[in-house]
Amino acid sequence: MRLRLRPADTSFYDLFARSAEHLVRGAELLAEMLSESSDKEAVAQRMRDAEHAADETTHEIVKKVNATFVTPFDREDIYALGSGLDDIMDMMDEAVDLILLYEVKTLPAEVSQQVEVIQRCAELTAEAMPRLRSMKSLEDYWIEINRLENAGDKNHRRMLATLFSGEYATIEVLKLKDVVESLEGAIDAFEKVANIVEQIAVKES
Amino acid sequence: MRLRLRPADTSFYDLFARSAEHLVRGAELLAEMLSESSDKEAVAQRMRDAEHAADETTHEIVKKVNATFVTPFDREDIYALGSGLDDIMDMMDEAVDLILLYEVKTLPAEVSQQVEVIQRCAELTAEAMPRLRSMKSLEDYWIEINRLENAGDKNHRRMLATLFSGEYATIEVLKLKDVVESLEGAIDAFEKVANIVEQIAVKES
Amino acid sequence: MRLRLRPADTSFYDLFARSAEHLVRGAELLAEMLSESSDKEAVAQRMRDAEHAADETTHEIVKKVNATFVTPFDREDIYALGSGLDDIMDMMDEAVDLILLYEVKTLPAEVSQQVEVIQRCAELTAEAMPRLRSMKSLEDYWIEINRLENAGDKNHRRMLATLFSGEYATIEVLKLKDVVESLEGAIDAFEKVANIVEQIAVKES
Numbered sequence: 001m002r003l004r005l006r007p008a009d010t011s012f013y014d015l016f017a018r019s020a021e022h023l024v025r026g027a028e029l030l031a032e033m034l035s036e037s038s039d040k041e042a043v044a045q046r047m048r049d050a051e052h053a054a055d056e057t058t059h060e061i062v063k064k065v066n067a068t069f070v071t072p073f074d075r076e077d078i079y080a081l082g083s084g085l086d087d088i089m090d091m092m093d094e095a096v097d098l099i100l101l102y103e104v105k106t107l108p109a110e111v112s113q114q115v116e117v118i119q120r121c122a123e124l125t126a127e128a129m130p131r132l133r134s135m136k137s138l139e140d141y142w143i144e145i146n147r148l149e150n151a152g153d154k155n156h157r158r159m160l161a162t163l164f165s166g167e168y169a170t171i172e173v174l175k176l177k178d179v180v181e182s183l184e185g186a187i188d189a190f191e192k193v194a195n196i197v198e199q200i201a202v203k204e205s
Numbered sequence: 206m207r208l209r210l211r212p213a214d215t216s217f218y219d220l221f222a223r224s225a226e227h228l229v230r231g232a233e234l235l236a237e238m239l240s241e242s243s244d245k246e247a248v249a250q251r252m253r254d255a256e257h258a259a260d261e262t263t264h265e266i267v268k269k270v271n272a273t274f275v276t277p278f279d280r281e282d283i284y285a286l287g288s289g290l291d292d293i294m295d296m297m298d299e300a301v302d303l304i305l306l307y308e309v310k311t312l313p314a315e316v317s318q319q320v321e322v323i324q325r326c327a328e329l330t331a332e333a334m335p336r337l338r339s340m341k342s343l344e345d346y347w348i349e350i351n352r353l354e355n356a357g358d359k360n361h362r363r364m365l366a367t368l369f370s371g372e373y374a375t376i377e378v379l380k381l382k383d384v385v386e387s388l389e390g391a392i393d394a395f396e397k398v399a400n401i402v403e404q405i406a407v408k409e410s
Numbered sequence: 411m412r413l414r415l416r417p418a419d420t421s422f423y424d425l426f427a428r429s430a431e432h433l434v435r436g437a438e439l440l441a442e443m444l445s446e447s448s449d450k451e452a453v454a455q456r457m458r459d460a461e462h463a464a465d466e467t468t469h470e471i472v473k474k475v476n477a478t479f480v481t482p483f484d485r486e487d488i489y490a491l492g493s494g495l496d497d498i499m500d501m502m503d504e505a506v507d508l509i510l511l512y513e514v515k516t517l518p519a520e521v522s523q524q525v526e527v528i529q530r531c532a533e534l535t536a537e538a539m540p541r542l543r544s545m546k547s548l549e550d551y552w553i554e555i556n557r558l559e560n561a562g563d564k565n566h567r568r569m570l571a572t573l574f575s576g577e578y579a580t581i582e583v584l585k586l587k588d589v590v591e592s593l594e595g596a597i598d599a600f601e602k603v604a605n606i607v608e609q610i611a612v613k614e615s
Contacts, residue, residue, distance in 0.1 A: 161511045306571045
């Protein structure tokens with residue numbers, strides 16, 4: 001462990017933690033969107049609000065980078081992490097939006113598993129962000145996200161095979177494919193954030 | 206503003222400005238491609254020429270980075286900006302190429318709005334590039350590009366909903382989806398360039 | 411050429427070379443998957459094994475970066491190159507997996523050309539990796555990869571036009587489109603690696 005010569009402005013950690021909290025909220029709304037009994041219009045509106053709140057946090061991070069002389073780690077990495085977290089929210093928002101917009105009624109059963117993966121990734125990410133302060137115990141986080149991404153990927157391909165099995169009308173296949181691809185996109189975006197955290201930890205160690 | 210200790214080779218700014226001028230040209234050709242009366246073969250050929258000219262400029266940027274000892278900002282950033290501008294051109298070229306290749310006759314009305322967004326992004330980017338020299342007044346540029354990208358995204362999803370409304374034959378849906386996704390890709394690529402400029406400005410300020 | 415002040419841990423070069431060897435193997439399996447007479451289950455299993463072996467090498471690279479004090483070039487670049495090589499393998503694995511999963515029987519004739527491009531890219535990449543040591547004669551490699559990517563891109567669009575020509579059932583179009591897009595993704599991933607190598611060479615020269 002090298003000497004810390006830079007007095008870290010600790011509030012960056014708070015902002016990353018807050019950013020990840022938005023993701024936990026977003027993942028909950030995504031799960032709610034799948035329930036048969038949910039008011040889809042209302043859930044989608046709450047998702048839009050959550051996405052705007054996440055945007056605010058991202059802008060605070062960027063503004064803070066611009067205004068801070070000594071940052072706790074490289075400016076580029078702060079920037080990459082902030083926008084990486086934001087990208088996840090965008091993908092979850094896209095999934096919710098497409099379900100509403102396409103008037104999707106029934107989704108393949110495997111979709112719930114995929115949303116569970118997303119919820120787990122969101123929790124792990126929210127738990128990991130405060131640990132950036134000490135740069136300790138982060139390895140478990142990125143290993144587990146990578147494992148979840150692998151599981152999600154397998155599940156994703158199984159869903160595609162289901163969609164193409166002949167059970168669905170072609171136009172329905174197209175709609176559902178867009179939805180499941182946003183879910184896959186969200187999981188990939190979690191992995192990208194985990195990779196950024198890994199790179200930061202490697203540099204700082 | 207920190208002291209400029211590095212004598213900047215100013216011709217990089219000229220190359221970025223030229224690169225962005227190709228984008229203005231490309232966006233015009235894209236708009237022309239949509240007009241009912243246009244000779245699609247001829248427009249696509251002019252687009253290919255414009256894309257080759259843009260490639261030349263990108264190669265000049267890369268060659269100049271290799272040959273220059275002191276660059277006006279980080280080599281990696283020059284490289285990222287050069288290839289980011291090139292990616293935009295590739296996406297516009299793809300859109301034009303697919304319209305020709307798929308023999309697309311009619312596009313949803315919202316497509317013109319999307320191409321207007323692209324034209325506006327191209328103008329803003331071309332206006333911003335010369336301002337890299339002073340690193341001043343760039344914030345308006347990246348804020349406006351982000352706003353346009355948001356608007357483009359909403360419009361994109363509306364178009365998808367139109368495509369899936371049952372109005373189009375399924376195979377036509379597939380073709381049109383590819384075309385509108387290239388347009389969306391071009392707008393995303395403009396946003397990526399704006400983000401690179403923001404990062405450069407953050408570092409240099 | 412600047413003075414080499416850093417004693418390079420040469421085994422990084424061996425790991426990159428090994429990583430690229432996995433790609434040559436993957437490209438062979440991809441070609442085998444296309445042959446009418448192949449046992450698709452068995453080839454896909456061998457592909458999964460090859461992909462796992464490639465993962466191992468990627469993890470070795472990451473572990474080595476973490477454990478090494480003086481790296482032959484920037485840690486971030488080693489990381490980018492390692493994960494870039496890994497991404498190529500993932501795309502080839504996806505193509506093979508989709509052919510099996512979708513029970514694709516016949517692919518458009520142009521697919522073989524695309525796989526030939528992939529095989530050529532894999533060979534060139536494997537030949538280039540050991541040259542990272544001297545940073546010499548790398549330019550030919552990235553120029554040729556860029557040329558192949560351009561050819562692959564043209565071929566890709568021609569395939570899309572074939573798919574949309576009315577010759578195939580719509581659901582079949584969807585399946586084949588996913589397969590050919592993975593191939594295109596593999597070629598793009600080769601180009602990304604070539605770009606990373608170019609950037610490393612620019613920095614180190």
